Amino acid sequence: MDATQWDERYRASAGGVWATQPPAVVREIAGALAPGSAIDVATGDGRTALWLAQRGWTTTGIDFSSAGLALAAARPGGDAVSWVRADVHEFEPAASVDLVVSCYLHLRDNAAAIARIAEWVAVGGTLVVIGHDVDNIAAGGHGPSDPAILYTPELLRGALDDRFRIERCEQVTRGTGDSELRDGHAQPAIDTVLHAVRVR
Template sequence: MDAEGWDERYAATELVWSAEPNRFVAAECADLPPGTAVDLAAGEGRNAIWLARRGWTVTAVDFSQVALDKGARLAGDTVVTWVRADATAWTAPEPVDLVVIAYLQLPAGARRAAVTAAYDALRPGGTLVWVAHDSTNLTEGTGGPQDPSVLVTAEDVLDDLDGRPLHVVRAGRVARQVAPSGDHHEHAGEPARTAWDCLVRVEKV
């Protein structure tokens, strides 16, 4: 989906994503001392806002101006710098301590461009946190994109970064419980289902 398509999607609802940060982003970043951060492909900025409220100096980057405008409204008095740019072509004006990418589902070439741009934006010792729908979610999980070309494994992300000096803190598949969709009676009493994500946390050496 291009920027115009995402603009339309973001304009059609109050919030496409939740106002809360992604659970894996929050868990991985909770122990990091606040510094400078970029939320790449930020959407409505839920992770950027959460980081800013924890003391980070945050830039939220997305190619949908509608999403960025919604994020700015959601942030209220919380200071976040909102930048319209494509995650695959964006470059940081100066090195940062943290880059977060959550659910940027792209074909391999475009994904590699975004992942390497994120790594290259880090200062030595900086952290990259990547969360996305895992390739196994298509057959073993629930929800998420049904196009295998935009699904990814932790190994794919590490391969994207091959040759760059880094320390792998975490790389693997993680389970996320998803409540039955909708409020319809036919979903009453249904158990939560499991969605599979890939989670990568690396430090630039």
């Protein structure tokens, strides 16, 4: 989907497309970190950026959908986040940050995009990526059905160089209680999660 299609989807939604909380694994990893500066990549209608801001992070949420960003900014606490309309292929932060989070960003050039956003992480900072795993198709979970844009642990691990220490890179099963969409899921889904720290 391009920006225009996402704008249409957000405008058609009642109060937003996504759940109001980030995925459980993102909350687990980021919740253990001391607040600093953060970028939420492909923020959509803002759930992860807002969650981080509520916990003391100085947060920027970027997305190429102006309609999604408008929903995010209108949510309670929306004025605590810097919302930026930008494409992940073109955005350049003013400075590196302590945390970069990407939830369900699926592109034709996934590995290159992850490598690019990893450049925004400061030394000592953290990168967290979660997205639909290619095995999610066979499992029947919600999400894209094109394997070319889905993740595997090998893909995410290979997107980073030796400046990063990988803490975790694996498949995770997201249960129906850890919803991605506001109206929940009928069955579990398979994701891939990457948690890495920049060491130099």
